[in-house]
Amino acid sequence: MPTTEAFRLTESINRIVVSPAMAVAAEAEKLRQRGVDVVDFSIGEPDFSTPSHIKDAAIAAIQQNFTKYTAAAGIAPLRQAIVDWHQSQLDSNYEPAECVVTTGGKAAIFNAVCCLISAGDEVLIPAPYWVSFPDIVKYAGGEPVVVPTRAEEGFCLTAAAVERAITPRTRLLIVNSPSNPSGAVVPRTEFEKILGVCRRRDILLMSDECYSHFVYEPEKPFSIASVRESKPHLIIVGSCSKTFSMTGWRMGYGLAPRPLADAMMKLQSQSVSNPTSIAQYAALAAMRGPLDSAREMLAEYARRRARILSGVRALAGVRCTAPQGAFYIFPDFSARMADRGAADSAALSRLLLERVHLAAVPGEAFGAPGYIRFSYATSMERIDEGMRRLERFFAAAGAAA
Numbered sequence: 001m002p003t004t005e006a007f008r009l010t011e012s013i014n015r016i017v018v019s020p021a022m023a024v025a026a027e028a029e030k031l032r033q034r035g036v037d038v039v040d041f042s043i044g045e046p047d048f049s050t051p052s053h054i055k056d057a058a059i060a061a062i063q064q065n066f067t068k069y070t071a072a073a074g075i076a077p078l079r080q081a082i083v084d085w086h087q088s089q090l091d092s093n094y095e096p097a098e099c100v101v102t103t104g105g106k107a108a109i110f111n112a113v114c115c116l117i118s119a120g121d122e123v124l125i126p127a128p129y130w131v132s133f134p135d136i137v138k139y140a141g142g143e144p145v146v147v148p149t150r151a152e153e154g155f156c157l158t159a160a161a162v163e164r165a166i167t168p169r170t171r172l173l174i175v176n177s178p179s180n181p182s183g184a185v186v187p188r189t190e191f192e193k194i195l196g197v198c199r200r201r202d203i204l205l206m207s208d209e210c211y212s213h214f215v216y217e218p219e220k221p222f223s224i225a226s227v228r229e230s231k232p233h234l235i236i237v238g239s240c241s242k243t244f245s246m247t248g249w250r251m252g253y254g255l256a257p258r259p260l261a262d263a264m265m266k267l268q269s270q271s272v273s274n275p276t277s278i279a280q281y282a283a284l285a286a287m288r289g290p291l292d293s294a295r296e297m298l299a300e301y302a303r304r305r306a307r308i309l310s311g312v313r314a315l316a317g318v319r320c321t322a323p324q325g326a327f328y329i330f331p332d333f334s335a336r337m338a339d340r341g342a343a344d345s346a347a348l349s350r351l352l353l354e355r356v357h358l359a360a361v362p363g364e365a366f367g368a369p370g371y372i373r374f375s376y377a378t379s380m381e382r383i384d385e386g387m388r389r390l391e392r393f394f395a396a397a398g399a400a401a
Contacts, residue, residue: 012139012140012141013139015135015138015139016135016136016138016139017135019131019132019135020131020361020362020364020365021042021043021044021131021361021365022043024042024349024353024359024360024361025040025042025043025359027353027359028040028042028353028359031353031357036357037357038353038357038358038359039357039358039359039382039385039386039389040359040378040382041358041359041360041373041374041375041376041378041386042359042360042361042375043375043377044180044242044326044327044328044375044377045247045375045377046242046245046247046297046327046377047377047378047379048245048293048296048297048300049245050244050245050246050249050282051244051245051286051289051292051293053285053289054244054246054282054283054285054286054289055282056285057281057282057284057285058249058278058279058281058282060281061277061278061281061282062278066277066278066281067277067278068277069273069274069277070274070275070277070280071274072265072266072268072269072273072274073099073100073101073261073264073265073268073274074099074100074101074253074274074275074280075101075277075280075281075284076096077284078101078280078281078283078284078287079096079099079100079101080096081283081284081287081288082099082101082238082253082255082287083095083096083098083099083255084287085287085288086223086225086236086238086255089212089213089221089291090209090212090221090222090223090225090226091223091225091226092223092225092226092236092255093225093228093231094225094231094236094255097258097261098231098255098256098257098258098261099253099254099255099261100253100254100256100261100264100265100268101251101252101253101275101280101283102251102252102253102254102264102268102275103250103251103252103272103275103276104239104241104250104251104252105208105210105237105238105239105241105252105253106132106252107250107252107268107272108237108238108239108252108253108254108264109132109133109136109174109206109208109237110136110139111254111264111267111268112206112235112237112254112256112260112264113136113137113140113142113172114139114140114267115260115263115264115267116140116171116172116204116260117137117140117141117142117171117172118140118141118142119141119142120141120142120143120169121141121142121143121169121170121171121172122142122143122144122145122167122169122170122171123137123142123143123144123145123170123171123172123173123174124145124147124162124165124166124170124172124173124174124203125137125144125145125146125147125174125367126146126147126148126149126157126161126174126175126176126179127146127147127148127149127366127367127368128149128155128179128181128182128330128363128366128367128368128371129146129174129176129366129367130176130179130180130181130208130366131361131365131366133174133176134146134367142171142172143169145165145167145170146367147161147162147165148161149161149182149184151319151321151332154182154184154321154324155179155182155183155184155321155330156184156185156186156187156190157175157177157184157186157190157194158190158193158194159190159193159194159196159197162194162197162198163197163201166197166201166203170201170203171203171204172203172204172205172206173194173198173203173204173205173206174206174208175191175194175205175206175207175208175224176208176210176211177191177207177208177209177325178211178212178214178215178323178324178325178326179211179325179326180210180211180326180328181328181330181361181363181366181368181371181373182321182323182328182330183321183322183323183324183325183326183327183328183329183330184321184323184324184325185215185219185324185325188222191222191224192224192227194224195224195227195230195233195234198233199233202233203233204233204234204235205224205233205234205235206234206235206236206237207223207224207225207234207235207236207237208237209223209236209237209238209239210237210238210239210241210242211242211325211326211327212238212243213242213243213291213294213298214242214243214294214297214298214301214325214326214327215298215324215325216298216302216305216323216324216325219324219325223236225255231257232257234256235254235255235256235260236254236255236256237252237253237254238252238253238254238255239251239252239253240252240283240286243286243291243294244283244286244293244294245293245297246279246282246283246286249276249279249282249283250275250276250279251275251279251280251282251283251286301327301376301377303380304327304376304378304380304383305322305323305327305329305376307376307380307383307384307387308329308374308376308383308386308387309322309329311383311386311387311390311391312329312331312374312387312390314391315336315390315391315394316336316394317335317336318331318332318333318335318336319331319332319335320332327375327376327377328373328374328375328376329373329374329376330363330366330368330371330372330373330374331371331372331374332370332371333345333348333370333371333372334369334370334371336348336394337370340393340394344362344364344369344370345362345363345364345369345370345371345372346362346364348362348372349361349362349372351393352372352389352390352393355393355396356389356390356392356393357389358386358389358390358393360372360373360374360375361373374386
């Protein structure tokens with residue numbers, strides 16, 4: 001084990017932690033390797049296969065020797081296809097030069113934050129938040145400023161809350177709608193007000209649209225980029241991971257004003273060089289192909305949402321807001337922690353994994369103690385089994401009392 005001064009780690013890496021969701025998944029995997037049947041609600045990953053026409057495009061790319069370096073910002077046809085897709089689906093108006101293809105949506109967020117945020121800059125992050133937002137900001141040297149939202153209001157961010165949180169040091173607001181972990185969707189009118197606050201106070205708005213096409217009736221896919229003259233204060237982050245069930249392909253993109261897009265490309269050229277060539281051709285087929293698979297997934301997620309909501313809401317003392325998008329529920333277990341001997345939702349999550357082999361991510365990871373996130377991007381059979389285990393877990397608490 002190296003102990004010399006040469007192996008001293010930087011302040012930037014010591015400011016962050018391993019993704020809590022990945023940590024829970026790793027613990028679940030250890031149990032599976034021992035032969036334990038784990039119901040895994042921890043990772044937000046579609047259980048559907050990547051559509052065949054996308055896989056075929058990747059195979060063709062290999063066979064045609066499209067296996068070399070590409071431009072740092074991605075191949076020109078894909079950048080054009082992304083802006084065309086975003087325009088047709090979400091009514092935006094970007095040029096290929098304002099598009100950077102990245103190794104997943106997370107890389108677009110990371111690159112943009114690292115290009116924009118310096119030591120002491122504040123970044124507003126609504127809570128509950130996706131686990132990586134604060135750590136990415138911390139790595140860049142910035143200070144995450146949490147903007148709380150309320151379960152009673154559907155965890156919906158408001159322009160008034162943003163206005164109250166802004167200080168002279170605020171540089172950026174990150175909004176994830178539909179939200180991971182809550183499934184909250186910011187209504188169009190409120191989103192436009194939020195954009196108005198950002199314009200007036202001269203701060204940037206980053207809109208993470210990873211789940212844009214997984215919204216439940218009466219909601220419809222929406223991008224704040226459809227508001228005209230929004231581009232000077234706006235950064236859009238998108239991903240193929242959820243919409244096209246391409247998580248492992250690591251294909252995302254950023255849409256931004258040209259100076260920022262150029263800076264993101266420059267950073268990418270000195271880090272990963274370019275996104276994987278083969279995956280880019282797969283993404284090109286995704287962007288130019290049909291959305292049938294996304295509609296089929298959404299219909300199935302709606303069925304699963306109804307089942308998992310009914311199961312969790314049947315537990316005494318547990319409250320759960322219905323998600324309007326994505327594929328997570330975020331129930332409040334704060335009233336039930338004491339009767340299981342858990343000091344917090346992190347401890348409760350550990351007990352669920354240890355005693356009934358159910359994996360889920362505690363609310364502390366999302367800035368919401370007392371809550372636990374369950375992903376229902378898994379089969380109905382596993383959801384049913386998970387609900388039986390959850391009921392047994394809390395029934396044992398009642399019997400002990």
